[in-house]
Amino acid sequence: MSIAAIPLPDPMCPLPVRISEVVRETHDTYTLTTTAANGSGLPPFLPGQFSMVFEFGVGEVPISISGDAEIPGQLVFTIRSVGAVTAALVGHKPGDYLGVRGSFGTAWPLEAARGQDVLLVAGGIGLAPLRPVISHVARHRSDFGRFLLLYGARTPKDLLFRKQLHAWSALPESQVLVTVDCADSRWRGHVGIVTKLFDFVNLRPERTIAMTCGPEIMMRFVIRALRARKLEAGQIYLSMERNMECGIGFCGHCQMGPLFLCKDGPIFAYLQVERWLEGHHEL
Amino acid sequence: MQPEISSRPEQLPKGAEVRMDVPALELLIEALRERGYRVVGPVLRDGAIAYGPVNKVGDLPAGWTSEQNPASYRLKRRPDNALFGYATGPKSMKDFLHVSEIRTFAAEKTDGLFWILPASEPPPRYAFLGVRGCDIAAMLVQDRVLIGGQAADPFYEARRRNCLIIAVHCTEPASTCFCVSMGTGPRARNFDLALTEFADSDLHEFLVEIGSEAGAEILERIPVTIASTEMTSRSRALTDRAGQAMTRHLDKDRAVSLLRENFDSPQWDRVAERCLACGNCTMVCPTCFCVTFEDSTDISGQRAERWRKWDSCYSLAFSYIHGGSVRSSTKSRYRQWLTHKLSSWVDQFGSSGCVGCGRCITWCPVGIDLTEEVAAIEKANSAARKEDS
Numbered sequence: 001m002s003i004a005a006i007p008l009p010d011p012m013c014p015l016p017v018r019i020s021e022v023v024r025e026t027h028d029t030y031t032l033t034t035t036a037a038n039g040s041g042l043p044p045f046l047p048g049q050f051s052m053v054f055e056f057g058v059g060e061v062p063i064s065i066s067g068d069a070e071i072p073g074q075l076v077f078t079i080r081s082v083g084a085v086t087a088a089l090v091g092h093k094p095g096d097y098l099g100v101r102g103s104f105g106t107a108w109p110l111e112a113a114r115g116q117d118v119l120l121v122a123g124g125i126g127l128a129p130l131r132p133v134i135s136h137v138a139r140h141r142s143d144f145g146r147f148l149l150l151y152g153a154r155t156p157k158d159l160l161f162r163k164q165l166h167a168w169s170a171l172p173e174s175q176v177l178v179t180v181d182c183a184d185s186r187w188r189g190h191v192g193i194v195t196k197l198f199d200f201v202n203l204r205p206e207r208t209i210a211m212t213c214g215p216e217i218m219m220r221f222v223i224r225a226l227r228a229r230k231l232e233a234g235q236i237y238l239s240m241e242r243n244m245e246c247g248i249g250f251c252g253h254c255q256m257g258p259l260f261l262c263k264d265g266p267i268f269a270y271l272q273v274e275r276w277l278e279g280h281h282e283l
Numbered sequence: 284m285q286p287e288i289s290s291r292p293e294q295l296p297k298g299a300e301v302r303m304d305v306p307a308l309e310l311l312i313e314a315l316r317e318r319g320y321r322v323v324g325p326v327l328r329d330g331a332i333a334y335g336p337v338n339k340v341g342d343l344p345a346g347w348t349s350e351q352n353p354a355s356y357r358l359k360r361r362p363d364n365a366l367f368g369y370a371t372g373p374k375s376m377k378d379f380l381h382v383s384e385i386r387t388f389a390a391e392k393t394d395g396l397f398w399i400l401p402a403s404e405p406p407p408r409y410a411f412l413g414v415r416g417c418d419i420a421a422m423l424v425q426d427r428v429l430i431g432g433q434a435a436d437p438f439y440e441a442r443r444r445n446c447l448i449i450a451v452h453c454t455e456p457a458s459t460c461f462c463v464s465m466g467t468g469p470r471a472r473n474f475d476l477a478l479t480e481f482a483d484s485d486l487h488e489f490l491v492e493i494g495s496e497a498g499a500e501i502l503e504r505i506p507v508t509i510a511s512t513e514m515t516s517r518s519r520a521l522t523d524r525a526g527q528a529m530t531r532h533l534d535k536d537r538a539v540s541l542l543r544e545n546f547d548s549p550q551w552d553r554v555a556e557r558c559l560a561c562g563n564c565t566m567v568c569p570t571c572f573c574v575t576f577e578d579s580t581d582i583s584g585q586r587a588e589r590w591r592k593w594d595s596c597y598s599l600a601f602s603y604i605h606g607g608s609v610r611s612s613t614k615s616r617y618r619q620w621l622t623h624k625l626s627s628w629v630d631q632f633g634s635s636g637c638v639g640c641g642r643c644i645t646w647c648p649v650g651i652d653l654t655e656e657v658a659a660i661e662k663a664n665s666a667a668r669k670e671d672s
């Protein structure tokens with residue numbers, strides 16, 4: 001039976017996609033490349049947006065799109081297995097099918113970043129939502145100033161996109177620094193939390209745009225470090241995370257103060273969320 | 284042909300006010316049913332006056348009323364035979380338009396590929412009979428949430444677009460009501476038809492205001508007469524008096540900034556000592572819209588369903604993300620609910636999330652009263668201000 005014959009009845013129905021490639025990134029994280037299962041094409045996306053990814057009969061979770069936004073016809077997801085749905089998702093082989101809804105949410109500020117130094121600070125799986133920014137900067141290298149990536153993972157075994165990290169550091173006027181919380185005997189790099197890496201870069205605060213994604217606690221420290229290095233609140237962007245069950249403003253789960261993280265975010269200018277990140281807890 | 288019919292134009296204009304008696308109400312219910320509406324109105328159920336199917340006047344709770352107080356709801360006999368002589372019960376239009384449980388889709392799989400099965404039933408067409416000003420205001424609040432944004436909830440939209448509203452103006456509010464403060468009652472607005480019931484004399488009759496073309500159309504073959512000015516002014520006097528009798532109040536504009544600025548009020552700790560985090564308030568609230576989704580498969584694994592169910596911000600799971608819940612304390616959950624309802628809702632949707640129906644006060648097992656909570660936060664706020672200066 002062909003799927004094209006049945007029009008999708010509503011925004012809550014997932015679109016079937018076919019997995020064309022599965023890449024094992026780490027012991028618990030896999031990158032799945034998907035293409036439309038019915039030839040009708042996939043929604044375009046902007047770097048920073050996410051999809052609700054559906055595992056048949058198990059559930060649906062928000063996953064950022066980690067692919068290159070300029071390659072049409074595919075949606076790429078980098079998924080860390082942490083629970084029922086994500087474990088099922090990473091267990092797939094090429095040729096299997098998933099469902100997706102949308103490219104939802106706000107995007108990283110690539111327009112505002114033109115001509116500026118681009119500083120990315122990522123923690124753990126937080127590198128995945130930033131990867132489309134890196135692809136964009138790499139493609140349009142001359143549109144931007146310096147490119148700086150500070151990336152922290154728990155252990156060397158948890159590092160994502162290892163080969164690409166090398167390629168990115170080879171881009172003109174780029175610096176890629178990596179740190180791990182706990183090293184093993186073969187690790188020669190930095191050890192400690194990601195904010196330690198600020199000591200090894202020379203920021204030009206007057207012409208920098210910073211984008212950060214990682215655990216909320218990490219982002220709080222990153223913002224503090226950026227402010228200490230004279231970045232204005234308006235130069236900082238971050239990706240926020242809350243429980244999300246619909247992605248389009250109906251389920252209510254993703255609220256933080258007056259914001260719906262799914263439609264007002266997940267990417268915010270720090271100014272928009274400053275009130276909610278500073279001081280208050282359990283919001 | 285009945286004499287009443289000849290004494291009026293075929294189609295009454297919007298804004299017209301007519302007189303109707305109980306037999307004519309019977310015909311009205313019939314006319315609604317003939318047009319394919321499922322009539323939903325007040326019925327006695329589980330010791331309360333709830334909204335349910337109404338097929339005839341006899342289904343209405345004649346001679347019953349409710350006595351409501353914090354944590355208490357009692358059915359009581361009335362001295363008369365009024366059909367609509369009570370204030371809002373536990374159910375609202377939300378139960379029918381934004382249903383508590385619905386299958387959002389079913390899907391089937393062959394060779395790994397799945398497809399969404401077409402929806403089986405067309406959405407029901409409801410005629411709501413006897414709903415109140417606060418109920419309608421709450422529906423308009425849900426409209427803004429569920430169909431007023433970029434995406435529209437298809438289940439809500441289909442039910443909402445097809446529905447007809449026959450309101451009843453409240454003349455005897457409960458002690459828990461504060462619709463006057465919220466600007467939503469006791470006189471209903473935005474109806475197709477609105478009734479004022481007069482059951483106190485030998486004549487049991489209704490004033491009917493026509494609010495829309497659809498309302499006028501449904502009245503076409505119902506025997507009604509043009510209402511006297513005496514009757515129309517009596518209706519206004521009744522709702523004016525009801526408004527004045529209201530004992531609970533809330534300053535809705537003040538609440539917006541008060542709650543925005545009082546995340547750290549000591550009152551949150553005090554209310555958290557009483558609140559059971561049971562979520563009753565969110566279930567009965569006619570504007571609360573949060574939902575969760577549940578997926579399942581049949582035993583073969585080839586057929587899956589996804590169900591949508593009402594959810595509550597009072598549950599620990601509501602804010603769960605890998606590693607723990609964002610709002611782990613009862614304090615943070617009560618604060619989220621009240622602050623959302625009265626303050627951030629205005630930022631999000633341009634109106635308060637509260638319509639003053641009082642349901643959350645009546646149905647809270649420990650009688651937490653949001654009007655009192657707001658007053659206590661205001662008091663703590665001014666005390667803190669005094670200390671500062």
Ligand SMILES: Cc1cc2nc3c(=O)[nH]c(=O)nc-3n(C[C@H](O)[C@H](O)[C@H](O)COP(=O)(O)OP(=O)(O)OC[C@H]3O[C@@H](n4cnc5c(N)ncnc54)[C@H](O)[C@@H]3O)c2cc1C
Pocket residue numbers: 050059060061062063064065078079080081082083084085086087125128129240241242243244245266603604605606
């Ligand atoms: C905007 C956004 C983008 C994300 N991007 C990615 C990504 O690119 N890669 C990735 O691996 N993960 C990402 N996550 C996190 C991912 O959604 C969760 O790991 C996932 O929901 C866990 O579901 P589970 O059923 O496997 O785990 P369980 O622990 O079994 O979760 C049960 C349920 O809780 C909710 N939940 C649990 N953890 C989270 C969470 N961290 N965020 C939101 N809801 C949660 C979900 O509804 C989930 O179904 C993102 C989250 C958000 C909000």
Ligand code: SF4
Pocket residue numbers: 564567568569570571624636637638639640641642643644653
């Ligand atoms: S918050 Fe309480 S009073 Fe306000 S609309 Fe909801 S149930 Fe009614």
Ligand code: SF4
Pocket residue numbers: 557558559560561562563564565597643646647648649650651
């Ligand atoms: S306020 Fe009352 S009804 Fe609401 S969760 Fe707390 S105890 Fe339950």
Ligand code: FES
Pocket residue numbers: 243244245246247248249250251252253254255260261262263
């Ligand atoms: S994820 Fe459902 S409202 Fe934001």
